[in-house]
Amino acid sequence: MSVLAPPLPVRRSRKLARWAPYAVLAGSAAFSAGLLALLTTVTIAGLFALTAVSYAVAITTLSRVVEGPRWAKDRLATALVTLAFLLALIPLVSLLAIVVGDGLGGFSWDFLSTDMVGVFGSMTSGGALHAIIGTVYVTGIASLVSIPLGIFTAIYLVEYGQGRLKRGITLLVDVMTGIPSIVAGLFAYTVFLVLFGPAYKSALIGGVALAVLMTPVVIRSVEEMLRLVPNELREASYALGVPKWLTVVKVVLRTSVAGITTGVMIAIARVIGETAPLLMTVGIAQNVNWDAFDGRIATLPVFVYRQYAQGGVAADRAWAGALTLIIIVMLLNLIARLVSRYFAPKGAR
């Protein structure tokens, strides 16, 4: 019986120099620019696309001639993956660039520390303090409701739930994940209308609307994280004579706390920019409202929307408000990262 020998490894006899891909890239860019100038006009998008194509063709051909077919495929794949990465980066970078570029003009300490009382027409003063406070209140209320509720529900689903109740809750969470935000706003609005009458307006209503949106997101991500905790760790804990609830608290939650923090932050980031339900439930105000349970309150997304709709100098405030919102989300992310770093399981080899 003949035994199939494994194929011998093919060695790369000649290798392109390290700088070769960059030279090819520069060459393709120059070639594309020249071609475009000859035929039509040079645009950034056109230059980018043509450079990408000619680079991929050139590097593959060159590598095939010099290095051989296998390395040509490798070069082609590298070119394609890099291209995909750059394409994915475009929206992110351009969004950041536009918001920072347009927002920085109106962004100042004054913007952060004043409200809109007595600002009319084309006055350039005024700020978003009231909206920042409103956003903190509304998102804070939503988080106070959603985070404990979401974490406990996820613990129930992963650690305790069985049978019908578990399946029912899972189904409800799935359905809730898909609720359009405007419907959540309508729901909160109606509930408070029925309970407190039409005159009642407060940050609380907005908080409840956002909580409806946020809870399923928290449940989903925490559930995911709890399932990642290996069963062996639970068993190790039980085998030491640790009761189930202590195992859940001190082993399961402790092991997954880094992931849970990240998940919760994503959920907050998801709702902090919600506009529609807030427009409907808390409306807009010009002044700082320190009472979360009474009166209209401004929030950053609604503030941005209103200012932008107004146009003119107010649009600058809209951009500055958008920048503020992004900065808040980034700060939250930073905190989440620090928390995860601190709690993450250490020393995986």
Place this chain on the structure above:
Amino acid sequence: MSKRIDISDLNVYYGDFLAVEGVHMSIEPRSVTALIGPSGCGKSTFLRTLNRMHEVIPGARVTGKAVMDGQDLYAPDIDPVEVRRQVGMVFQRPNPFPTMSIADNVLAGVKLNNRRISKAAADELVERSLTGANLWNEVKDRLEKPGSSLSGGQQQRLCIARAIAVQPQVLLMDEPCSALDPISTLAIEELVHELKNDYTIVIVTHNMQQAARVSDRTGFFNIEGTGKPGRLIEMDDTTTMFSSPAQQATEDYISGRFG
């Protein structure tokens, strides 16, 4: 500090599936009992019933009796958590807690149970347990390092240290050496030999030489076919089992003439 366990007429089910049937067995104190048998015959299943770890698996249940020094382990008024404090377990794959340091892993039984312990007593317990598990010399300079930074064999001995730190009466070991190299295996076998001065030990192994080396008594489990329950075929002193077993199946299995 060690107890005997008498098992009679024990059946173990996963849902409707009868996995192990009709086990009668006596486990002697201060001795090593080895359980051998082909894969899937229910050794792990049986072992887990001895500290009620089977209850962690949804749908698993037992009928029959397991009596530890006169106390029925399955009596309705017995808390499984109490049973597990007296009957410790070491698993096939080392499973140190990844968020804890080496020292904290050893103290896990104390800390996870929210019991207070003075610094001096904790240090003493860590040193005693790690020495008992034959690991102290290798880790004494890095007790604050994470438990997962150890090698596989060291992790397994760390898990043994963790199990003996809570001072159980009985120690169950489910193929503790199956993922280890010969040197770590030897270290653990020596450890088992020392531990039997204080503990009752039940060890599952696929390694005949290991069973012959470490155990005083050996039980042979077998299964007639897929879907059939596993049974305890024969149990005797290890020397007898390996020289002149009463059953033909045992002799076939031990001498490697099987299936």
